[in-house]
Amino acid sequence: MMETLTPMVLASASPRRQELLGFYGIPFEVVPSGADEAAEGPGHEQVRELAKRKCLDVAARCPGRLVLAADTLVCVEDQVLGKPQNEEDALRMLRLLSGRSHQVHTGICIACPDGRVIDRVATTKVTFLPVGDDLLRRYIATGEPMDKAGAYAIQGRAGAFISSIEGSPTNVIGLPLELLTELFSQLGLPLF
Numbered sequence: 001m002m003e004t005l006t007p008m009v010l011a012s013a014s015p016r017r018q019e020l021l022g023f024y025g026i027p028f029e030v031v032p033s034g035a036d037e038a039a040e041g042p043g044h045e046q047v048r049e050l051a052k053r054k055c056l057d058v059a060a061r062c063p064g065r066l067v068l069a070a071d072t073l074v075c076v077e078d079q080v081l082g083k084p085q086n087e088e089d090a091l092r093m094l095r096l097l098s099g100r101s102h103q104v105h106t107g108i109c110i111a112c113p114d115g116r117v118i119d120r121v122a123t124t125k126v127t128f129l130p131v132g133d134d135l136l137r138r139y140i141a142t143g144e145p146m147d148k149a150g151a152y153a154i155q156g157r158a159g160a161f162i163s164s165i166e167g168s169p170t171n172v173i174g175l176p177l178e179l180l181t182e183l184f185s186q187l188g189l190p191l192f
Contacts, residue, residue: 006064006065007028008027008065008068009028009030009066010029010068011031011033011058012032013030016173016174018030020173020174021068023177024191025192026190033057034057035053035056037050037071042075043073043103043105044105046071046080047072047107048107049107050107051071051106051119052107054069055110056109056111056117059111064113066112067111068109068110069108069109070107070175071106072104072105072107072171072174073104074093074150075102075104077096079096082149083148087140087146089151090146091133091136091137094139094140094145095136097150098128098131100127102128103123103125104149104171105121105123106121106174106175106176107119107120108120108175110187120179120183122178123167126165127163127165128161129162139152144156144157145158153173154169155173
């Protein structure tokens, strides 16, 4: 069993990831990554690469510590949707999602004190109801979509736009707890 004598490091400033990680009762501290977040390729490959890049960046600054990093992207058809640049970009993204299904990919990377690096990707299928421009603009005016991949927060007001989810709901929020529980259990972390 791996004992965490010092707090784990979460390589993310995301309040949503912090809240979700807090469910485990494992002490952690936040050290955001400064790694480059530009990547190429399909969404599932991008999130794996970005999570690993963030994890290794923070692990280099926190030697001997268990480091967890994650990255989430929304993909519809062949388009990868990150965070919107402005309100018009948010509207463009939400129009793409309206009335259809898309995938949410989250890459997870854990750097262990013994030098092991574990990385995985979780994917969830989300289907939006058809949503008109007037309602989308009112949603955008709340400010909620502006720092979210795909320009929506399933745990917020946009939950009203969702008709179905196949897979992990916490993955859509940004940290797939089902996958993380499996990885933490394999590492022997004392949960809860």
